[in-house]
Amino acid sequence: MSLTRRYSLSRRQFLASASALPILSAAPLRAAAPLQVVATTGMIADAALAIGGTSVAVRGLMGPGVDPHSYRQTRSDIVAMTRANLVLVHGLYLEAQMEDFFEDLRRRRNVVAVAEEIPRAELRAHATYQDKFDPHVWMDPALWTGPVSVVQRALSAAMPEAAEEIAVNAERYIATLRRLDAYAREVLLTVPEPERVLLTAHDAFGYFGRAYGFEVVGIQGISTESEAGLNRIRDLVRLLVDRRIGAVFVESSVSDRNMRALVEGAAAAGHQVRIGGELFSDAMGVPGTYEGTYPGMIDHNITIIAAALGGKVPPRGMAGLLKGSS
Numbered sequence: 001m002s003l004t005r006r007y008s009l010s011r012r013q014f015l016a017s018a019s020a021l022p023i024l025s026a027a028p029l030r031a032a033a034p035l036q037v038v039a040t041t042g043m044i045a046d047a048a049l050a051i052g053g054t055s056v057a058v059r060g061l062m063g064p065g066v067d068p069h070s071y072r073q074t075r076s077d078i079v080a081m082t083r084a085n086l087v088l089v090h091g092l093y094l095e096a097q098m099e100d101f102f103e104d105l106r107r108r109r110n111v112v113a114v115a116e117e118i119p120r121a122e123l124r125a126h127a128t129y130q131d132k133f134d135p136h137v138w139m140d141p142a143l144w145t146g147p148v149s150v151v152q153r154a155l156s157a158a159m160p161e162a163a164e165e166i167a168v169n170a171e172r173y174i175a176t177l178r179r180l181d182a183y184a185r186e187v188l189l190t191v192p193e194p195e196r197v198l199l200t201a202h203d204a205f206g207y208f209g210r211a212y213g214f215e216v217v218g219i220q221g222i223s224t225e226s227e228a229g230l231n232r233i234r235d236l237v238r239l240l241v242d243r244r245i246g247a248v249f250v251e252s253s254v255s256d257r258n259m260r261a262l263v264e265g266a267a268a269a270g271h272q273v274r275i276g277g278e279l280f281s282d283a284m285g286v287p288g289t290y291e292g293t294y295p296g297m298i299d300h301n302i303t304i305i306a307a308a309l310g311g312k313v314p315p316r317g318m319a320g321l322l323k324g325s326s
């Protein structure tokens with residue numbers, strides 16, 4: 001478990017080479033030592049690495065399949081964060097179990113919460129807590145350009161001498177996010193309107209649904225902390241049967257136990273539901289693969305969702321790099 005919990009990205013891995021070497025930092029091409037950056041989620045680490053380029057060594061704390069809502073810092077995470085030049089966290093209470101640690105770290109280290117600067121009016125309300133917001137903003141690539149710009153500013157401030165290179169890299173990365181957004185609009189529009197329902201393990205896809213006109217239903221709430229009760233499962237089985245929903249989706253960072261119960265419940269009521277595929281909700285895929293990058297993660301999700309719900313998609317996604325349709 002501890003092996004999959006921590007990983008580091010290298011520039012080479014970001015460029016989606018087939019190499020799976022466990023390189024711990026980007027090989028610096030310049031003489032100066034690279035800026036030591038720690039990022040909590042893979043999505044933030046991906047942006048920091050792509051934008052910082054050869055000037056940064058990025059360590060991402062949460063690897064594939066890791067649930068940020070319940071993740072607690074390990075001893076080596078603490079060492080890495082207290083030694084880093086810059087610590088990039090998500091904020092919006094995503095890393096709920098690490099909040100106290102961040103508060104303490106802020107007194108000693110440069111900690112930037114990249115999603116906290118999104119204007120409140122652009123955030124979705126939290127279903128349960130009145131004073132909190134849905135933190136899953138990376139699910140809308142257009143909205144994610146905001147936090148990515150915060151990463152750019154934080155890196156430029158820490159390395160003014162590399163600001164020009166950072167600006168060029170950020171522009172390229174943001175252009176990819178815009179392409180993802182355009183691709184999503186194009187292929188998701190081919191899903192027949194009654195099929196535009198996304199049923200997943202927990203409520204991570206609210207921003208996705210808002211951006212692309214999908215109704216989103218999570219078995220669990222916005223956090224994975226609450227357990228779904230039997231009543232909830234029964235209500236959702238009824239929804240599947242009544243609406244004749246053909247496919248539901250499992251998530252890489254949440255157990256699929258509830259989803260299997262739903263599929264069985266619907267089958268018992270005479271309605272066949274397929275598992276449409278596995279989506280990356282709160283963590284990216286395996287480092288060193290396309291799905292292990294933010295663009296690959298989102299390309300995968302969009303392509304799987306559109307294909308499973310009756311839309312038309314290119315066989316290997318937006319960039320032709322996905323492993324293949326499931």
Ligand SMILES: [Zn+2]
Nearest residue numbers: 204222223282
């Ligand atoms: Zn989540």
